[in-house]
Amino acid sequence: MKFERYGIGIAKGMMVTFKHLFRSPITVQYPEEKLAVSRRIRGNELVWYPDRCTGCATCAKSCPHGNIEIVTHVGDENSYVVDKFEVDTGRCMFCGLCVESCPYEALAMGISYERAQYRRGDMVLSKDALLLSDIRRPSGYARPKVEVTLPKQTLLVYWDKDREEGGQKVNFLTLSKKRGRGV
C-alpha cells in the first residue's frame, strides 16, 4: 500500500482520543453509586401475593423450563388452597412469561439484582420466601399500576445533560482532584 503522506490518519485518530480526556466520565463507581434500573426490570426472583393467587397454575404451565411447582387441594369454599408454591430460581431465565400469563396479577417480577447465593439449594424458594417484603419488591413488568410508582430509569443518552444540570460538570482533571487519584 502507498500513502501520500504518512501519519495524518494516526494524528487524526489521536485527536479524537485526546478530546476524550476532557469529557466527563460515563461510568459510575458501582457499589457506592447505583443507577436507577428500568421500571420494567425483570429483576431477581418473583414476588407472590397469596391473597390474589387462586392456584390455577397458569404460571407453571407457561414456564418454558417448568420451574414453578404448585400443589393445591380443594378448600371449604369450593376454591383451591395452595399447599406448595416452589420456584427453582437457579434455572430461571427471567423471560417473564409466568408474570405475563397470570390472570389475577398474583405474581410479579422482582426489582433487585444482587442475589448471589453460595449454594444451589438456596435458590429454590418456597411460599414464605416469595412474599412481599423490604428486600423483595415488585417491578412494573406487565404491571402498569406498579410501573408508575417506581423511580425513573437513569439513561446514558442524557448523561451530559444530567451532569450539567446537577451542577457537577466533571472531567478527567476535576475528578482526579476530587478523589485524590487517577480515574
Added chain:
Amino acid sequence: MAIRTEPFILNMGPQHPSTHGVFRMRVTLDGEVVLDVEPVVGYLHRGIEKLAEGRTYTQNIPFTDRLDYLASMTNNLAYVLAVEKLAGIEVPERAEHLRIIMAEMMRIASHLMAVGFFLNDLGAMMTPVLYMWREREKLLDLFEMVCGQRLTYNYMRVGGVSHDIPEEFLPALRRFVAEMPGLIDEYDQFLAQNEIVLARSKGVGVLPEDLAINIAASGPVLRASGVQWDIRRGDPYSIYDRFDFDIPVGSAGDCYDRYWVRVQEMRQSVRILEQAIPQLPQGEVCAKVPQLLRPPVGEVYGRIEAPKGELGFYLVSDNSIAPYRFRIRPPTLINLTALRDMVIGWKVADLIITFGSIDVCLGEIDR
C-alpha cells in the same frame, strides 16, 4: 545445507480472545503462512432445536434470544414472523412500526460491536471497542426501558409485541438518532483513515463475488463482495417496503470493505429510524392470539435480514401446540464456511482479522 521445514498443526482456541466465544480452528501452518484452516464448532451446543420441539410456540421465544445474543431482537422478529406466516396472523400497524424501530436499533448495536471488535483484532486494543460500547450502552438502556432486560429481550410476541413503549422512550430515542451520525463521523475520523488499519485490512481476506454467491453468504459479508442483495429490499417482510434506504455495497470484498459496509449500514439504520419515529401510529400493539396457538398443518420458511445476514426459521406444524420441527438457518455459520478460502496463503495475523471481519456469534453457530 538447505533448511527443511514441515507443516505444523496448531489448535487456535477454544479459549482464545480473538474467537469471540468458544470456537476452535485447526490451522496448518508453514512457518507463519496458513496452509489450511478447519473450523471446529460445537462447544456451545445446547440443543435449542430439539428443546423447542417440546415447548409451545410462545415458550420458544426466549430460546431465540439465546441464539445470537448480540442481536436478540432480530432473532425474536425472525421467529415470530415465521410463526405468523404459518398461522396466518395479521399484526397491528403500531406493532409493525415498533418492530422496525427495535430491529434497526438492534442492527446499530450489533454493528457497533462488530466494528469495535474488528478493530480490536487489528490491534487497536480495547479503545475503539469501549468508544463503541458507549453508544451500544445507550441502546441497551432503551431496550431495558421497553422490555426490562439488557440482553435477552423476549420482546416480540406472535401477533405483535409484548408491551407498548413507555412515554420516555421516544424523546430518548430521538436524542440518540440526532447525535448518532456525528458519532459515526467521529469513528470515521478516528480509524477509517488510519494508515495501520488500511495497510492491515485492505486487500486482505478477499472473498470473490462468485464464491460469495456459491457458498450462500449473506449480510455484510456478501454485500462487501459487491452483490447488492438485502432481504429488506429483495424479499420485503414486515413493512420495510415503505422506508427509503440505500444498500451499501463494497467492491473488493476484503476485510476493509466488510468494515466499511457495516459503518454505512449504521448510517442507513439511523435513516430508517428517522423515518419510522414520526409515522408511529397509535393503537393496539398485539393482535388477539390464543394462548395455546395451534397453527394448521404445514411448513414455512421465514427469513429476515438480521445484522449478520439472512436469519431463517423453518417450522413444521402438525396442528399441535408445539412445532414438529424447528430448524434455524444461522447467517454466521454459513458465512464461516468462506473462511478457509479467504485465508489460505495469508499469515496468522491476517487469519485473526479475517475471522473478526466475518462477525460471528458462537451462540448462533452452535445453537
